Amino acid sequence: MKKYISLAVILCFAALCSLLAQDGTWKVLNSTDLMKEYNFNQVTFAPGLNYHQGYASGFIFAENIDGTGAVLKTMDGGDTWAILKTTNESYGGLTNGKMFGSIFYAWGKEKTLLKGESGGLIWSLLTLPETSESEILDAEFKSDGVTGIITDGKHIYYTSNGGTAWGESELPNGVTGISDLVYAGGNLFFAVGQKGQILKSTNSGYQWTVVNNSNTTINFTAAIFRDSDYGVFAGVSTVSPKKACIWLTTNGGLDIFEAQTIETTNIFKSFTSTNDGHLYTISDGGKLIRSIDEGLTWNNVALDMPVGQTAKAFTITPHNVMYAVGELGLVEINAPKLKADFASYLPDNSKKNEFAFTNKSEGYISSIKWRFESANPSEGFGREVPLVSFNKSGSWDVTLVVTGKCPGTTATVSDTIIKPIEAIADFDWELFVIGDYRNTRVVFPEGQNLIGFMTTSYMTTGQKGEIWKTTDGGNTWRCVLKSTDDLVVKGLEGLDFCNLQKGYACGFGASFTGKGGKDSQLWRTTDEGETWSLVDLSGVESYGTEEYFGNIVFSDENTGVLLYTTKVFYTEDGGTTWNLGKIKSNIWNGIRANMSLWDICSADDSTFYGVGKDNQVFKSDDGGKNWVLVYSAEQGAQQYYTSVGFRDANYGIVGPDDTSDGNVYLTTDGGTTWSEIPTKTYAIFNTVDFVNDTTVYIGGTTYSSTILKSIDGGLTWTEEKHPSIGEALNDISHSSTGVVYATGSSGVFKRYIPEINAEFSFVQDDEKKNLDVEFRNGSFGFLTDYEWKVNGEVKSTKFNPVITFPGAGTYQVTLTVSGNHPDKGLLSATVTKSIEIVGGSSIEDETLSGGDLNVFPNPVVDMLNYSFSLNKSANVKVDIMNVNGQTIATQQYTSLEAGEYLYKVNAESWNKGVYLLQLVVDGSVVKTVKIIK
Numbered sequence: 001m002k003k004y005i006s007l008a009v010i011l012c013f014a015a016l017c018s019l020l021a022q023d024g025t026w027k028v029l030n031s032t033d034l035m036k037e038y039n040f041n042q043v044t045f046a047p048g049l050n051y052h053q054g055y056a057s058g059f060i061f062a063e064n065i066d067g068t069g070a071v072l073k074t075m076d077g078g079d080t081w082a083i084l085k086t087t088n089e090s091y092g093g094l095t096n097g098k099m100f101g102s103i104f105y106a107w108g109k110e111k112t113l114l115k116g117e118s119g120g121l122i123w124s125l126l127t128l129p130e131t132s133e134s135e136i137l138d139a140e141f142k143s144d145g146v147t148g149i150i151t152d153g154k155h156i157y158y159t160s161n162g163g164t165a166w167g168e169s170e171l172p173n174g175v176t177g178i179s180d181l182v183y184a185g186g187n188l189f190f191a192v193g194q195k196g197q198i199l200k201s202t203n204s205g206y207q208w209t210v211v212n213n214s215n216t217t218i219n220f221t222a223a224i225f226r227d228s229d230y231g232v233f234a235g236v237s238t239v240s241p242k243k244a245c246i247w248l249t250t251n252g253g254l255d256i257f258e259a260q261t262i263e264t265t266n267i268f269k270s271f272t273s274t275n276d277g278h279l280y281t282i283s284d285g286g287k288l289i290r291s292i293d294e295g296l297t298w299n300n301v302a303l304d305m306p307v308g309q310t311a312k313a314f315t316i317t318p319h320n321v322m323y324a325v326g327e328l329g330l331v332e333i334n335a336p337k338l339k340a341d342f343a344s345y346l347p348d349n350s351k352k353n354e355f356a357f358t359n360k361s362e363g364y365i366s367s368i369k370w371r372f373e374s375a376n377p378s379e380g381f382g383r384e385v386p387l388v389s390f391n392k393s394g395s396w397d398v399t400l401v402v403t404g405k406c407p408g409t410t411a412t413v414s415d416t417i418i419k420p421i422e423a424i425a426d427f428d429w430e431l432f433v434i435g436d437y438r439n440t441r442v443v444f445p446e447g448q449n450l451i452g453f454m455t456t457s458y459m460t461t462g463q464k465g466e467i468w469k470t471t472d473g474g475n476t477w478r479c480v481l482k483s484t485d486d487l488v489v490k491g492l493e494g495l496d497f498c499n500l501q502k503g504y505a506c507g508f509g510a511s512f513t514g515k516g517g518k519d520s521q522l523w524r525t526t527d528e529g530e531t532w533s534l535v536d537l538s539g540v541e542s543y544g545t546e547e548y549f550g551n552i553v554f555s556d557e558n559t560g561v562l563l564y565t566t567k568v569f570y571t572e573d574g575g576t577t578w579n580l581g582k583i584k585s586n587i588w589n590g591i592r593a594n595m596s597l598w599d600i601c602s603a604d605d606s607t608f609y610g611v612g613k614d615n616q617v618f619k620s621d622d623g624g625k626n627w628v629l630v631y632s633a634e635q636g637a638q639q640y641y642t643s644v645g646f647r648d649a650n651y652g653i654v655g656p657d658d659t660s661d662g663n664v665y666l667t668t669d670g671g672t673t674w675s676e677i678p679t680k681t682y683a684i685f686n687t688v689d690f691v692n693d694t695t696v697y698i699g700g701t702t703y704s705s706t707i708l709k710s711i712d713g714g715l716t717w718t719e720e721k722h723p724s725i726g727e728a729l730n731d732i733s734h735s736s737t738g739v740v741y742a743t744g745s746s747g748v749f750k751r752y753i754p755e756i757n758a759e760f761s762f763v764q765d766d767e768k769k770n771l772d773v774e775f776r777n778g779s780f781g782f783l784t785d786y787e788w789k790v791n792g793e794v795k796s797t798k799f800n801p802v803i804t805f806p807g808a809g810t811y812q813v814t815l816t817v818s819g820n821h822p823d824k825g826l827l828s829a830t831v832t833k834s835i836e837i838v839g840g841s842s843i844e845d846e847t848l849s850g851g852d853l854n855v856f857p858n859p860v861v862d863m864l865n866y867s868f869s870l871n872k873s874a875n876v877k878v879d880i881m882n883v884n885g886q887t888i889a890t891q892q893y894t895s896l897e898a899g900e901y902l903y904k905v906n907a908e909s910w911n912k913g914v915y916l917l918q919l920v921v922d923g924s925v926v927k928t929v930k931i932i933k
Helices: 007-018
Strands: 038-045 058-064 069-074 082-086 094-100 103-108 113-117 122-125 138-141 148-151 156-159 178-183 189-193 198-201 209-212 218-225 231-237 244-249 257-262 268-273 279-283 288-291 299-301 311-316 322-326 330-334 342-345 354-359 367-372 387-389 394-404 413-423 429-433 438-443 452-457 465-470 478-481 491-497 503-508 521-525 551-554 560-564 567-571 582-585 597-602 608-612 617-620 626-631 641-646 652-656 663-667 675-678 684-690 696-701 705-710 729-734 740-744 748-752 760-763 772-777 785-790 793-796 802-804 809-821 825-837 852-856 863-870 874-882 887-896 899-906 914-921 924-932
Touching (some): 038 069, 038 330, 058 094, 058 103, 069 103, 082 113, 094 138, 103 138, 178 268, 189 218, 268 311, 342 394, 342 413, 438 491, 438 740, 438 748, 452 503, 491 560, 503 560, 551 597, 641 696, 852 914, 852 924, 863 914, 874 899
Parallel strands (some): 038 094, 438 729, 597 641, 641 684
Antiparallel strands (some): 038 058, 058 069, 069 082, 094 103, 103 113, 113 122, 189 198, 198 209, 218 231, 231 244, 288 299, 322 330, 367 394, 438 452, 452 465, 465 478, 491 503, 560 567, 608 617, 652 663, 740 748, 760 772, 809 825, 863 899, 914 924
16 A cells, blocks of 8 residues: 655655754865876765774775776875775776775776775775676675675675675566665665666575566666665656656555655765764765655755866765765865764663763764763763763763864864763662773782772773772772883783782783784882883793783792793792793693683682683693693684683683673583583673682673672672673772772773671681781771770781780680771771680790890891801701791701801792791700791
8 A cells, every 4th residue: 555645744844944054164175186087986984993083084986087996095084085995997997885884895887896994994806797797886785794785787796705705696587777775674685776676685685576666767776775664765757857856665665655856857876864864865966955854855955066076976974074075086075063962861771870872963073072970080981872880879960072173174173061961870889980991900919908900901902001000999090100202011911919019910012813922011010019110031931922911820929820822931939030831731532732822810829720712721730830731622613711710729610702602611620520500691701700719700791891790609690780881891800808890991990899797717726825826807898997806905907917815715806897988988897706725825035945046027028037146066957837837948057166147048939927937956946936927
């Protein structure tokens, strides 16, 4: 049944058209003498290639006066143009071109079809079927730029591999004179042509059926479809008087009706649509018309053409900047006055705090900057359509600043708009934004809950990196390492600390698809991250090959591994020296190792795991010296485990980059066997973090960041509600008091603060005789203060103190923890436990017999000095033990003469804690002294 639109509706739309604001003034941009050798046949501007450039990246497809073709590109909105690609005399001029996703196609005479990739920098000439005619009239692809069709008017050819191979479509008998191709979503394509022909293909161009050929007195020259039903056609009558006309369909071409006759005999060859639904079309004679009601009514748009030149093509950016190009190098621009504006909406109505913002500004825009009040200082967002989750409920101001210097002018102008947003937040995570770059790692050194560090790599990995430091648990950050005029800091990918004083960061200068090689850098700090210096690795075996540093991990103060793509370096002395780890066993179930690692982790003091290509899992149980392949997918599977975390030497979880099944994989036997664990979340998992034996987080990205939490060791998972701005999540880690931190792209830093809880344990010798007891704080929350009492008397305010008891007895030890929570104010919690001391006296300064013993410095950092004096010749032994009585070092001296002696012992490898130094003279313990590290 035909569908008609009433005259009243048409008149209403016509009245609306008359109320449209007048367009700006057309300005001819400067053309070089070289450009004037070309007739410009099509123009397009490509948003998304680099959003920091706005819509400045444009392309023209042209034909030289000698018949050859060219592709020209501008990066400044049309002020200057450069020729990217030309065709020689064997091929013809380019009559059209379009961008499909990130891929360009340009076509024209003499069977010319070009394909442009890498932002239009790389072009290749595609081979067409032998049966094709001399000129390609149109091409149309899906948004992936891979599946598409072309026509020469007589045939239609289809491809599913980006034009590498073509098949000839099956056309109904008698079909000829095809002029335009249209993609309408899914696998649906339309084609139009002479004698009112409208064809449809539902299988991506392989087969075609005639939808309508009833209007034989009309030659259709262009078409555009909003969806599978609603379409607009341009045509020209074949009977006198010949006039152009616009036709519409609301049922996929089965029925069509004439919307408007245009008083011209010129042919309209293409349509341009805008984000707000406006349609434009330009004729081969340079007549430009516009519709604001989806094609029902059309009005002229005046083009101020130079004498002797005609516009051949037209485009308009989403910010209503219009470009017209044409004969003899003509380029014109019509830009409205710069005016900032934006719209917002809830993409998911269940999330009342998550808003999508759309830049609705008008005018020539070269930079965009958003500020979101409740998303913390977020200067630098340059996206056209950011997705933002607000931290808290309330009314928050959103600011958009647009800036631009319109081509053909010299002045830079800007405009600002501020609008309030009402957000209802329902989550425990906070969102911070630290700059406009990719945050890669976040680390709080062992025992720290206020001092932490974060590495960054500017949006592209090959660019500069920085290190940031916080001393207040993430509330504020300051940069402690960045590039200078003398030295460039490469993009940083790995970060870890041996202790609070000493830490390392690593990174590389190339992109992920490139090579790192000697561009890779390893940085070291020895003063709590205040200053950093490069580590010289020139003498390390295999360093300098074309690989890159991906991560660095320490299991204690001395033992660490450095990931170098297909190799792992290890250290046994806190990073002073590095050596190449070896593949000890490279065959698993007949599958050969392909050690291309994406992530690495420590499981205990000597055990490390690495995961990567072909879902392979590698293990080292000797501090990174030797590695064994313990699991692999099928050879050449081209799948990756992208994250790994272990809570001990046997129990661990890996995350894949395959989003199809939503599973992670768990082992309880050191990687020998693995179980699939469903998460019901289809993400690429980039990070695994065990907070304790039962609480574990995994994170990554789908279309925005994803955080999953398990409270049963990874057996079941729930998705965390957390603020997001559409970033990719790169790392999750936790502080000593269970505050969990996540970081990712777009400068994102997130924090989850658990409920405050006081807890501690203590270490005693088996006989409970030692009066000196080491206490270990296991409290959770955002904590800044710790008070330890014994029977009501304050004994310490340290995080992990050593408390000396006066003698045998049962004591009540009370720990009170407190902290100024960013949202809830001052909070505190208390716990009390009993401890029994069987007997003895304080070890410190206890003298069993004569002699003298001194140790310094105490507490010790790296080198311990001890001195003693002898009244007569003797054999001397010095034993150093931990509080459990285990000897960690022994030094013996035979037949020492009477006198004073001074010796040194290297304490750099000792873990933090309490140690005992015993002086044994002629077999008898003379004195025992307590040492603090």
